[in-house]
Amino acid sequence: MSIRIDYTNMLTPAVGSGGVDPQRLGGDLQERFARARDAVAARRAGGALGFLDLPHDLEAARGVAAVAESFGQWFENLVVVGIGGSALGARAVRDGLLGPLWNQWSDERREHYPRLYVLDNPDPSTVRALLDELDLTRTLFNVVSKSGSTAETMALYLVIEGRLRALVGDEAARGHFLFTTDPERGALRAIAEAEGIPALSIPPNVGGRFSVLSPVGLFPAAATGVDIEALLGGARTMAERCEAPALTENPAGLLATLLHVADSEYGRPIHVLMPYHDRLRAFALWYQQLWAESLGKHTPGGGHVGPTPLPALGAVDQHAQVQLFMEGPHDKVVVFVRAEPHGDPVAIPDHRGADETLGYLAGHTLAELLDAERRATTEALRRGGRPSLTIDAGRLDAEALGGLFLLWEYATVYAGALYGVDPLDQPGVELGKRLTYGLMGRPGFEAPEPGATDGTRAV
Numbered sequence: 366m367s368i369r370i371d372y373t374n375m376l377t378p379a380v381g382s383g384g385v386d387p388q389r390l391g392g393d394l395q396e397r398f399a400r401a402r403d404a405v406a407a408r409r410a411g412g413a414l415g416f417l418d419l420p421h422d423l424e425a426a427r428g429v430a431a432v433a434e435s436f437g438q439w440f441e442n443l444v445v446v447g448i449g450g451s452a453l454g455a456r457a458v459r460d461g462l463l464g465p466l467w468n469q470w471s472d473e474r475r476e477h478y479p480r481l482y483v484l485d486n487p488d489p490s491t492v493r494a495l496l497d498e499l500d501l502t503r504t505l506f507n508v509v510s511k512s513g514s515t516a517e518t519m520a521l522y523l524v525i526e527g528r529l530r531a532l533v534g535d536e537a538a539r540g541h542f543l544f545t546t547d548p549e550r551g552a553l554r555a556i557a558e559a560e561g562i563p564a565l566s567i568p569p570n571v572g573g574r575f576s577v578l579s580p581v582g583l584f585p586a587a588a589t590g591v592d593i594e595a596l597l598g599g600a601r602t603m604a605e606r607c608e609a610p611a612l613t614e615n616p617a618g619l620l621a622t623l624l625h626v627a628d629s630e631y632g633r634p635i636h637v638l639m640p641y642h643d644r645l646r647a648f649a650l651w652y653q654q655l656w657a658e659s660l661g662k663h664t665p666g667g668g669h670v671g672p673t674p675l676p677a678l679g680a681v682d683q684h685a686q687v688q689l690f691m692e693g694p695h696d697k698v699v700v701f702v703r704a705e706p707h708g709d710p711v712a713i714p715d716h717r718g719a720d721e722t723l724g725y726l727a728g729h730t731l732a733e734l735l736d737a738e739r740r741a742t743t744e745a746l747r748r749g750g751r752p753s754l755t756i757d758a759g760r761l762d763a764e765a766l767g768g769l770f771l772l773w774e775y776a777t778v779y780a781g782a783l784y785g786v787d788p789l790d791q792p793g794v795e796l797g798k799r800l801t802y803g804l805m806g807r808p809g810f811e812a813p814e815p816g817a818t819d820g821t822r823a824v
């Protein structure tokens with residue numbers, strides 16, 4: 366089954382005045398989307414949207430698969446070292462397709478594919494705990510950085526390299542690294558060339574948060590046995606659908622347009638992504654970075670725009686955030702995601718002597734319960750006049766996950782055009798990076814005044 370988006374609950378007949386008049390979908394919103402689609406097509410023609418070429422590049426994917434195979438199953442552990450767009454995709458693929466408990470499975474159950482860890486934050490206690498726990502002599506570190514210079518990633522590389530050199534010696538330490546970086550620029554590429562460390566290339570026109578279908582996401586996926594051609598196949602099918610000129614036939618166009626109009630006209634700048642599937646929890650974090658870093662920007666006219674993406678998980682967040690979604694300010698749209706359960710839906714058995722407080726559960730499955738929770742929350746929001754969308758991913762396999770990635774990437778560039786910002790840059794991240802360099806003593810970078818970062822008033 367292909368991915369479907371149900372937008373009934375975004376429209377006035379379902380949610381009243383908080384919704385969009387369906388007539389507009391064939392009127393002004395179609396016109397607005399047509400302009401956005403033209404702007405995106407022009408950027409693509411100019412070569413800026415490299416992420417749209419990735420699903421077609423089977424040769425590159427086969428190259429990545431060959432590199433993954435060349436490592437064989439000799440490594441017991443694969444650690445992706447990266448941050449932001451260089452980390453979140455790998456985690457989303459791992460949890461989405463292998464499951465969040467992959468690393469706890471036995472070697473046999475994992476068919477001897479390596480455990481897969483993602484090390485992003487340079488938090489010393491996590492880093493120490495992981496490096497102490499793993500058998501480093503059986504561990505491959507895939508250091509991922511598009512720029513090849515991000516302080517967090519490079520510091521982690523230096524720490525890991527130091528540990529390995531002390532353990533196995535300089536020469537053998539090199540055999541524990543694979544880099545994924547820009548084909549020419551950056552310190553990581555220079556180290557790869559100077560020390561003969563193998564390095565996969567991220568196409569220059571593919572930015573971090575749009576790189577999951579490049580070697581950034583494909584290498585860890587291939588190394589753990591994921592069918593990466595199916596991942597790309599699903600993305601290709603979705604890309605085609607997202608090029609349709611009619612708004613109501615274009616899944617990415619519809620997502621972008623309805624979420625943009627909810628923010629800009631209906632006062633709903635908080636865009637919640639709420640999958641009812643543990644395997645998609647990491648996907649929601651990937652979405653959060655994509656939506657936030659791409660759309661939160663200065664406009665050319667000096668304004669400030671950008672929706673706030675909020676990840677949630679059903680049914681867990683029904684006991685945490687849904688109270689706020691139901692009765693708090695009318696400032697949110699919830700995008701639900703449903704997908705079929707993996708494997709056995711787990712029957713709920715009868716309880717001896719159960720009365721009606723428990724008896725109703727027997728004969729159902731946990732999967733049915735989870736889906737009932739999703740449907741009930743959707744309906745409760747609708748009754749409260751609160752709009753929502755539902756993405757039905759069908760069977761959550763490699764094809765579907767590839768489709769979901771491409772859907773949100775395409776929606777992001779359409780939303781960029783609708784908000785009037787460049788979704789591909791992130792100038793707001795730069796000042797913090799420069800001040801970090803200054804604080805860490807990098808020559809040529811200014812550190813903040815003493816006291817400025819710690820404040821002078823505290824209690």
Ligand code: PA5
Pocket residue numbers: 448449450451509510511512513514515518572573574575658791
């Ligand atoms: O999306 C982005 O561009 C960022 O989130 C980057 O992925 C992140 O800053 C890491 O950058 P790099 O891959 O250059 O180390």
